Amino acid sequence: MKKTAIIPLRKDSKGIQGKNKKKILGRPLFSWVLTEAVFSDLDEIVVFTDDPEIIDFIHKEYYWTSKVKALLRSDDNATDTASTESAMVEFAGQINYDFDVLCLLQATSPLTTTADINAVLSKIETEKYDSALTVVNTHRFSWNADGTPQNYDVYNRPRRQDFEGLLIENGAVYATTKTAFVSSKNRVSGKIGLQQMPENTLIEIDSMTDWKIAEELLASRLKKSKKHQRIGYLVLDVDGVFTNGQVFFSAEGELAKAFDMRDGMGLEILRQNQLEVVVMTSENSPLVAQRMKKLQIENTFLGVKDKYAFLQHFVKEKNTSFNALAYIGDDVNDLANICAVGWSFAPSNATEIVKQNADYVLTKPSAEGAIREACEWIMKYNERY
Known part of the structure; x- marks a missing residue:
């Protein structure tokens, strides 16, 4: 039928x-x-x-x-x-x-x-x-x-x-x-x-x-619908999370973005402790692709406008649940995921609407230790499981 x-x-x-x-x-x-x-x-x-x-x-x-x-x-x-x-x-x-x-x-x-x-x-x-x-x-x-x-x-x-x-x-x-x-x-x-x-x-x-x-x-x-359990995945936006939201352009297009090296080390520590790192951004940036390759983040998805729909697909493919996910986002296109995942984080310089809905507002701004702070929080949180 x-x-x-x-x-x-x-x-x-x-x-x-x-x-x-x-x-x-x-x-x-x-x-x-x-x-x-x-x-x-x-x-x-x-x-x-x-x-x-x-x-x-x-x-x-x-x-x-x-x-x-x-x-x-x-x-x-x-x-x-x-x-x-x-x-x-x-x-x-x-x-x-x-x-x-x-x-x-x-x-x-x-x-x-x-x-x-x-x-x-x-x-x-x-x-x-x-x-x-x-x-x-x-x-x-x-x-x-x-x-x-x-x-x-x-x-x-x-x-x-x-x-x-x-x-x-x-x-x-x-x-x-x-x-x-x-x-x-x-x-x-x-x-x-x-x-x-x-x-x-x-x-x-x-x-x-x-x-x-x-x-x-x-x-x-x-x-x-949130239920607390061990976090198995950290999902991150890029602009406004890895970076401060600024981008340098030349006549040829996107020229440079600034990333914090300490964030990369925090993500490496997570992976060493059996957490998967996922990057999901609405931009289709070669610079981002290059940086994520350097960080060895295989689950990198560029050009995703409807992040909630794609994350549902990802969750089903991985046979997991939203409750096993942590998410860091900074703007309105992250809102649905911020509300849905087990634990959500917002950098201190995120938009107000995101900070109002996030479970945890980080003390650090994006590109200045926000991701590293979230990584350390997740490691301590997972110790109870």
Whole structure:
């Protein structure tokens, strides 16, 4: 049974300009649900968009998985008045209806998890529903416009623990069989199954207020999943961690960066004590490649823009967990990893938002002993394990 997902994205957005590409916790909005989909039971995930920049991003950032593709969406189906269903029909036609289950994922629901996606798919595969969607059980009292209550007796107000609540569609995940979709041309039809998600996932991003709330919820969820254990990997950004963030340019391009030799010795000591060192940077710098070769750091990854997605891939490949990772970062594109790993560090001269979210703010600035300080901290920490 081939399970294909569509993530429809439009280039233009009236509520929040450039919403789908805007960074939330340091990552483009759409990448949150896309990454969760990659590690789900889906066989294929297609980003369907009229934005060439997003298509280019997909090709560059998700080369490590064969599950992700990008297709160009027509202008007619990317207007403010075009329905999601019309985009789904266009997409299905482009791929010649080559699926058994079609899953619709919404980028505006960044709190969607792999488990949520799998649960919806299971409604169809295991429980034999024709389609399924995610809902939230909210314990709010609802009213009609004429002043009459919809779901409770005003003269017999139930206690929260005695109130069944109200099931509300949260717009996160939908799935349908091919047969049902061909017949109805709708995201859900036939015998419909409901899959509950946590109440805080009711939020969909349509305003900057929604955005700020969702960002706090994402950071909180990542931090709550932390569990302390022995650190087996130290993952480092480069600019602003190995270096002070400055770079010297000539007419020919990048000329020089300054590195602290003591940092290199600290990393060598870690490796001698069976810790793996990983370097991950968004820049594609020959100078960095040369320095990491000198330091004998084999796990060096250059040009990584979506660091969180790639780190999830790395963790799976190494058969380890985020809890076994320490991370040093200094800027917003490190935020998701800062919140997710077992222990995160920020140099003393890191951006304020990173220092606010890091587990430990180092006393040393970048390129002046910050990495060495973190290495010594990790060695002492691992002694208890």
